[in-house]
Amino acid sequence: MARVLSGIQPTGDKHIGNYIGAIRHWVVDQDVDDCFFFIVDLHALTAHPGPAELRESTLRVAAVLMACGLDPDRCTLWVQSHVHEHAELAWVLSNLAAFGELSRMTQFKDKSARQQLVGAGLFTYPVLQAADILLYRTDRVPVGEDQRQHLELTRDVAQRFNGRFGETFVLPEAAIPKVGARIMDLQDPTAKMSTSAESPQGTINIVDPPDDIRKKVRVAVTDSGREIVAREDKPAIANLLTIMSVATGRPIPDLEAAYEGKGYGDLKGDLAEAVIEYLRPIRERYEELMADPEEISRLLEVGAGKAQKVAAEVLAEVYERVGLLPRRQA
Ligand code: TYM
Secondary structure, X not given: OOEEEEXXXXXXXXXXXXXHXXXXXXXXXXXXXXXXXXXXXXXXXXXXXXXXXXXXXXXXXXXXXHHHOOXXXXXXXXXXXXXXXXXXXXXXXXXXXXXXXXXOOHHHHXXXXXXXXXXXXXXXXXXXXXXXXXXXXXXXXXXXXXXXXXXXXXXXXXXXXXXXXXOOOOOOEEEOOOOOOOOEOOOOOOOEXXXXXXXXXXXXXXXXXXXXHHHHHHOOOOOOXXXXXXXXXXXHHHHHHHHHHHHHXXXXXXXXXXXXXXXXXXXXXXXXXXXXXXHHHHHHHHHHHHOOHHHHHHHHHHHHHHHHHHHHHHHHHHHHHHOOOOOOOO
């Protein structure tokens, strides 16, 4: 069985981009492979959230993941900060990641342009991500397109470590879906859908109430012309068709044929209802789960225990390989 691992930030509400690009694939993977999924609260610190907000959204994102179908009996599900080995390995690896390569990370460039205090943590964010992945000897990392560069860096760091200290880490492969790896913002189809978007109208959250979804789809920007086709010169319509295709299971060419001669309004009306139905079971399950936060915490604790077993062993091997003097056993 392959070892599969991926993480998600507990920032704000998770959106259909996260679901379509990543989470829905994790749900399938958990029945096939040895799966590790976690909520990256240490990474979230780089965006300076308020303490109460961070605690609450960590629990909410755990509920969203379970509502989407991640089952703690079939995968290992935990909160990153509950397994201290992530931060420790990140420190070791930070000495193998070059300043120059970290400066070239596009996510760093985008995010640092929008922050007043650009912390060192934002700069070394990809090193912590490399630690997350390498700590579990991961074979495959299912992510959206925006994570490709971080995965390449992870492989480079792993190779550098193995070359210098001997074969220790597995080189992970990114698994990026063919359809839906980059869902775009409904208000700006040149930008990816994101929690930190300028207008919340452009982002459909997984647990949005139906009326919010209707409104967001109704005011979504469209392209000039009338044709409903997924062409490069029609980024807004291509994005709506991609979401429609995923929500209905119908291939894009079928949808293009079905909407021939129809208007953007027809597409939007159908799309809103399709998305509402697609997300309905998740929202219902989410509300049930949120009624019992104690149970969510219990499941996360079990997950942290399972994760730490693997992490502690790998970290001990790394400490030994790099030459840290072992603490004498009393
Ligand atoms: P995060 O929390 O931003 O996103 C979680 C997952 O959702 C995908 N995604 C999208 N997919 C399609 N369209 C979009 N508009 C869209 N927006 C987000 C992301 O690609 C991601 O797969 N750095 C990571 C978290 C992380 C991680 C890891 C991932 C930390 N450590 C180790 C994998 C392995 C992040 O910020 O994801």
